Amino acid sequence: AILAATLVGALTWPGSTEADVIRPSERFRVSDEGEVVRIPARVIEMRGGPADAISAPTVCPDSFDVQHYELHLNPVRSTSTLEGTAIITIESTVDGLTGVQLALRDLVASSVERAGNALTYAQVGDVMTIDLDTTYDTGGTFAIEIVYSGTPDTESGGFGGFWFFPFPITDFSMGVGLNATPPSMGRYWFPGVDAPCDKATCDIYVETNGPKTAVSNGALISVTTDSTGRKTHHWQETHQIATYLMSISVAKYTAIPDTANPLITYYVHNDLVPVAAGTFANVPAMMTHFESLFGPYPYDKFSYVTTPIGDMEHQTCVSHSTALMSGTTANDDILAHELMHQWFGDLVTYEDWREVWLSEGFATYGEALFVESQSGAAGYRNYVTNQLMAPYLGNAANLTYPIYDPTFKWGTVVYEKGGVVLHMLRKVMGDTAFFAAMNGYLANHAFSTAGTGDFQAACETEYGSSLAWFFNEWIYTGGHPVIDWTWDYAPNGPDYDVSLGIVQTQTVGPAAYEMPVDFKISGVGTDTTVTVWMNAATQTFPVSVPFEPTSVQFDPHNWLLDEAAFVPTGVGGGVPVATAALESNRPNPFNPLTAIPFHLPAAARVSITIHDPAGRLVRTLLDAEQIPSGSHLVPWDGVSDTGADVASGVYFYRMLAGEKIETRKMHLVR
Numbered sequence: 001a002i003l004a005a006t007l008v009g010a011l012t013w014p015g016s017t018e019a020d021v022i023r024p025s026e027r028f029r030v031s032d033e034g035e036v037v038r039i040p041a042r043v044i045e046m047r048g049g050p051a052d053a054i055s056a057p058t059v060c061p062d063s064f065d066v067q068h069y070e071l072h073l074n075p076v077r078s079t080s081t082l083e084g085t086a087i088i089t090i091e092s093t094v095d096g097l098t099g100v101q102l103a104l105r106d107l108v109a110s111s112v113e114r115a116g117n118a119l120t121y122a123q124v125g126d127v128m129t130i131d132l133d134t135t136y137d138t139g140g141t142f143a144i145e146i147v148y149s150g151t152p153d154t155e156s157g158g159f160g161g162f163w164f165f166p167f168p169i170t171d172f173s174m175g176v177g178l179n180a181t182p183p184s185m186g187r188y189w190f191p192g193v194d195a196p197c198d199k200a201t202c203d204i205y206v207e208t209n210g211p212k213t214a215v216s217n218g219a220l221i222s223v224t225t226d227s228t229g230r231k232t233h234h235w236q237e238t239h240q241i242a243t244y245l246m247s248i249s250v251a252k253y254t255a256i257p258d259t260a261n262p263l264i265t266y267y268v269h270n271d272l273v274p275v276a277a278g279t280f281a282n283v284p285a286m287m288t289h290f291e292s293l294f295g296p297y298p299y300d301k302f303s304y305v306t307t308p309i310g311d312m313e314h315q316t317c318v319s320h321s322t323a324l325m326s327g328t329t330a331n332d333d334i335l336a337h338e339l340m341h342q343w344f345g346d347l348v349t350y351e352d353w354r355e356v357w358l359s360e361g362f363a364t365y366g367e368a369l370f371v372e373s374q375s376g377a378a379g380y381r382n383y384v385t386n387q388l389m390a391p392y393l394g395n396a397a398n399l400t401y402p403i404y405d406p407t408f409k410w411g412t413v414v415y416e417k418g419g420v421v422l423h424m425l426r427k428v429m430g431d432t433a434f435f436a437a438m439n440g441y442l443a444n445h446a447f448s449t450a451g452t453g454d455f456q457a458a459c460e461t462e463y464g465s466s467l468a469w470f471f472n473e474w475i476y477t478g479g480h481p482v483i484d485w486t487w488d489y490a491p492n493g494p495d496y497d498v499s500l501g502i503v504q505t506q507t508v509g510p511a512a513y514e515m516p517v518d519f520k521i522s523g524v525g526t527d528t529t530v531t532v533w534m535n536a537a538t539q540t541f542p543v544s545v546p547f548e549p550t551s552v553q554f555d556p557h558n559w560l561l562d563e564a565a566f567v568p569t570g571v572g573g574g575v576p577v578a579t580a581a582l583e584s585n586r587p588n589p590f591n592p593l594t595a596i597p598f599h600l601p602a603a604a605r606v607s608i609t610i611h612d613p614a615g616r617l618v619r620t621l622l623d624a625e626q627i628p629s630g631s632h633l634v635p636w637d638g639v640s641d642t643g644a645d646v647a648s649g650v651y652f653y654r655m656l657a658g659e660k661i662e663t664r665k666m667h668l669v670r
């Protein structure tokens with residue numbers, strides 16, 4: 001779910017610490033009968049709601065399971081009321097079932113029956129308790145018919161619920177609340193088990209007046225017209241669907257079949273028809289790409305349906321904000337996000353709300369996958385860096401909570417960081433295993449629900465060993481690595497020994513992240529990339545290259561979500577440190593006098609020696625002398641221990657202070 005709305009000023013959610021993401025767009029003034037008027041404005045995509053009062057999952061009943069919803073709905077715009085009849089088929093999962101509890105909010109039942117027998121029921125708050133007229137044992141099924149009506153509500157803050165929207169005139173439901181606990185909003189327009197863990201099938205019949213079209217989930221079975229001209233649209237979803245993914249949208253829509261893909265139809269407010277082709281130009285390519293990655297589109301149709309609020313990944317009928325109907329492909333990221341949800345979120349649904357990254361993180365990563373199909377690897381990396389990593393790193397101090405059971409369900413940690421985690425998992429596993437795991441996860445849990453453990457298991461099947469370390473540090477723990485890295489080299493016969501150093505200094509998250517990290521080592525007209533396995537707070541990796549290195553790049557393809565800084569300390573295999581104790585000699589180059597500065601955080605026995613490039617000792621300046629804490633300078637006059645002036649060239653100076661060894665390079669030019 002993404003909230004995109006035209007707003008004049010900045011908007012913040014109470015309690016949210018997250019920055020709004022502002023996207024340039026245009027505002028459309030749309031009247032039911034009139035023309036499209038474009039007003040320059042800003043589209044604010046906003047996802048951060050206040051912290052939920054309860055982070056516990058919505059628990060599905062353990063005594064029964066909803067099999068099917070048959071909903072007959074009549075939104076009455078003149079009174080902003082909804083008249084409905086719900087026929088709910090239920091299977092008992094215990095012996096001796098005597099009653100059920102369903103969720104229904106603000107709407108009032110006038111009768112509840114089973115097979116023509118009136119049932120006793122009570123509504124308290126959102127809970128509707130129904131006593132059955134007979135008991136059912138495990139596997140026994142029955143249908144309850146509930147007639148209800150009332151004024152449906154929307155959540156405070158303005159996304160989820162059931163809307164009678166004035167502009168453009170649209171009666172529609174939005175399946176999740178951004179600041180409601182639990183977020184599922186099926187109960188705002190029909191009675192049911194309103195939790196993602198209980199999926200069912202549905203037939204939805206919607207009455208409209210003549211010029212209006214009702215769009216809902218699944219296939220359009222029929223449109224019938226009565227003698228007064230009122231129409232009933234019958235939509236049928238024969239695939240399992242969660243209540244938060246069910247929806248209806250009623251407006252004066254034009255149905256526009258996609259010219260390239262017969263599965264796709266756009267339902268667009270009549271006034272927006274002129275901008276539809278430009279807005280949806282890349283949708284067939286998106287569909288083709290996602291099908292190539294994740295298998296055939298699993299449902300009977302796919303639609304974007306324009307609604308005054310959006311976007312929301314309702315199964316087979318995405319609600320797409322009228323504010324994003326720009327007539328250009330500028331909002332392809334959101335279109336790709338919602339299409340990706342049809343596999344991740346809809347086909348496989350998270351089993352409870354703590355797992356929401358399995359939907360939103362994956363859909364956000366789908367944006368990058370679509371960019372990759374359009375713009376190649378460079379475009380993909382650019383998107384990951386600027387659209388996924390940057391929003392997180394730019395506000396990381398406020399985003400220290402884990403992806404699993406997040407403080408904010410609709411925030412940067414779940415969306416952008418969740419997407420980056422998949423990017424990093426792809427690096428760890430390699431493309432073949434990564435996409436095989438994504439498909440294995442879909443195949444194992446299609447039309448059902450899953451948790452992070454199920455996804456981890458699918459990944460481990462392809463990877464061939466445990467990935468607990470990866471999921472622990474990235475999903476169940478907040479934070480990211482903060483890295484000081486360094487390098488230097490020394491000749492070794494015809495080759496060169498290169499020393500690559502990493503120090504992790506993060507204060508949030510694990511003391512040491514475990515990840516593969518690339519270093520690109522470049523020489524004149526040549527380069528090589530080596531991958532090291534980072535798994536400790538301080539590490540040095542020796543490698544050998546057959547050319548003299550001139551530069552080294554850390555993580556050149558930006559696989560790692562981190563803050564990394566080059567620290568010029570440590571050469572020739574010396575251990576790098578975050579705060580250099582041995583500093584650069586000055587002047588350098590020198591002739592023949594130079595000074596070697598060093599800093600001690602505490603008193604220590606210190607040796608400082610000078611070596612030639614082959615490692616031979618040239619001069620001992622300090623020999624295990626007790627030195628107090630603080631900053632010090634040791635001079636060298638270019639003379640060896642034997643009293644000879646040494647030749648021009650590269651020399652190394654090495655400090656042993658307590659347990660610590662550091663080495664640096666200097667250049668004598670006579």
Ligand SMILES: [Zn+2]
Nearest residue numbers: 001002360363
């Ligand atoms: Zn989403």
